[in-house]
Amino acid sequence: MATTLTNFNRAPLHWFAPVTRVRALTLLAAALVWEGVARSGWLYEGVVPPLTAVARAFVVLLVTGDTYHHLAVTAWEVAAGFGIGLVAGIAFGILMGARPFFGRAMAPYVDGLATAPKIIFLPIVMLLFGVGITSKIALGALSAFFPVTLNTAAGMHGISPVLIRVGRSFRLSRAQMVRMIYLPALRGSIIVSMRLGLGVAIIGVLLAEIKLADRGLGFLAIDHYNQFRIPDMYALLLFIFILAIGANVLIGRLSPRR
Amino acid sequence: MTAERHGRAVAAGLVGLAAVAALLEFVIRAGLVSPLIVAPPSSLPQAFALLAREGYLVAPFLITMAQAFAATALAAAVGVPLGFILWRRPLLGRAYEPWLGAAFAAPLILLYPLFLVIFGRGYATTVVVGALAAFIPIVLQTRAGLLGVPPVLINVGRSFHLSEPRLLWKIIFPAAAPAIFTGLRLALIYALVNIIGIEFLIDFGGLGRVVSQMYFQYQIPAMYAAIVLIVIVSLVFLSLLQRLETWWRPR
Incomplete structure (x- = not known):
């Protein structure tokens, strides 16, 4: 199949780029396989619903007001958690970079916590903040904090020592150093941090909602699952993925094009 | 110094x-x-002893690790050949690479209800979700490693009139191996992290399940001990793999 596709490449159809054609064919093939499995009866009925059912569920989801209530809750949790994690992570990352001894002392703990799955901190967060929205915000913040910290600290190492010496020779105060030297020099790595942080904050919030909540898109997804409303669950997962990838693309647009 | x-x-x-x-x-x-919210650090040794006595320490650790390795093996069995194909057929590479990049940023772990529906609440679900997370770095690193093989090496092989398969096995794959190994290292970590997360969410399997269980049984010190254990396991595993990689990679 691969060979035919490459040969296709040389066909004089310029109005349709070969890459686009491969992707369109792939999507078509995936849809056909899905539909085939759905209609074959190999799996329990309803486990893989036909695409038409998922499409119908998707339309229903888009026109139901309830969806947007849950979306608003999740969006607020993600925004607040991401904001807190981002600001705290940048501050801590700058501190680790500006004070190398402190940075080296903290590195093992930050690395260890950054690697560990954040969702296992949910019980602690729920004990501290209850099972409501605050616990989801806290988990989002916790998720965003570590990649942002690591990335900012790495960005600090990349700042030219000349810039820092310039700042010192002007006898800038600590706050001035941060505002006039570090933050402008970190611009690129902060944008990368935002991408990383937003992605994990979304995951953290949604998983927390799945585990224990009474509202939000994560709750809605697991509620569909528990009630065995499978087409609705697939449609909602699709909705969540579109939003998550869309948010990532939007933040990616911020980065200066080279 | x-x-x-x-x-x-x-x-x-x-x-x-x-x-x-x-x-x-x-x-x-x-x-x-309140000690019911934050377990006093002095209670941790006892909590660890409790976990060990009740079989909540070694067996869950082994179960989680076995799943992480199984997931990575599964991901490598699919991902390395796929990375190879994406390198061999540049059109496919250009078509799919951005998709894989986007999937990297997407909350893949959220697909787990889908696998719960298909496979039920069992090891098939946890391993497949882990493999899904592990799969992407393997494909991307395999392709990047193959693309990064210096043309000089390939030319040397051709000047010795190596056949195509011999060229692949003797020159191209060894040259790409370090990048593929990096992919495998990332894959193992992603698999481990995602599997622990799923275990916690669905109350099944190894280390993640212990945290969930201790929370619902309201055994606060034991819950904290299990969380500390997971953090330590992640950190030790991460640094071991990094060491293995630097030791193995020719300087």
């Missing part, structure tokens, strides 16, 4: 950790924070 400075920093970090633990202990003993 640097090693000594590094050692001093690590020592300072340990002192800092001890200070935080002492502060927590003080705040809890003084009644400012």
Whole structure:
């Protein structure tokens, strides 16, 4: 199949780029396989619903007001958690970079916590903040904090020592150093941090909602699952993925094009 | 000199950790924070002993690790050949690479209800979700490694009139191996992290399940001990793999 596709490449159809054609064919093939499995009866009925059912569920989801209530809750949790994690992570990352001894002392703990799955901190967060929205915000913040910290600290190492010496020779105060030297020099790595942080904050919030909540898109997804409303669950997962990838693309647009 | 400075920093970090633990202990003993919310650090050794006695330590650790390795093996069995195909057929590579990049940013772990529906609440679900997370770095690193093979090496092979398969096995794959290994290392970590997360979410399997269980049984010190254990396991696993990679990679 691969060979035919490459040969296709040389066909004089310029109005349709070969890459686009491969992707369109792939999507078509995936849809056909899905539909085939759905209609074959190999799996329990309803486990893989036909695409038409998922499409119908998707339309229903888009026109139901309830969806947007849950979306608003999740969006607020993600925004607040991401904001807190981002600001705290940048501050801590700058501190680790500006004070190398402190940075080296903290590195093992930050690395260890950054690697560990954040969702296992949910019980602690729920004990501290209850099972409501605050616990989801806290988990989002916790998720965003570590990649942002690591990335900012790495960005600090990349700042030219000349810039820092310039700042010192002007006898800038600590706050001035941060505002006039570090933050402008970190611009690129902060944008990368935002991408990383937003992605994990979304995951953290949604998983927390799945585990224990009474509202939000994560709750809605697991509620569909528990009630065995499978087409609705697939449609909602699709909705969540579109939003998550869309948010990532939007933040990616911020980065200066080279 | 640097090693000594590094050692001093690590020592300072340990002192800092001890200070935080002492502060927590003080705040809890003084009644400012309830021990039912934050377990006093002094209760952790006993909690670990409890976990060990009840079989919540070694067996869950082994179960989680076995799943992480199984997931990575599964991901490699699919991902390395796929990375190879994406390298061999540049059109496919250009078509799919951005998709894989986007999937990297997408919350893949959220697909787990889908696998719960298909496979039920069992090891098939946890391993497949882990493999899904592990799959992407393997494909991307395999393709990147193959693309990064210096053309000089390939030309040397051709000047020795190596057949195509021999060229692949003797020159191209060995040259791409370090990048593929990096992919495998990332894959193992992603698999481990995602599997622990799923275990916690669906109350099934190894280490993640222990945290969930201790929370619902309201065994607060044991829950904290299990969380500390997961953090330590992640950190040790991460640094072991990094060491293995630097030791193995020819300088």
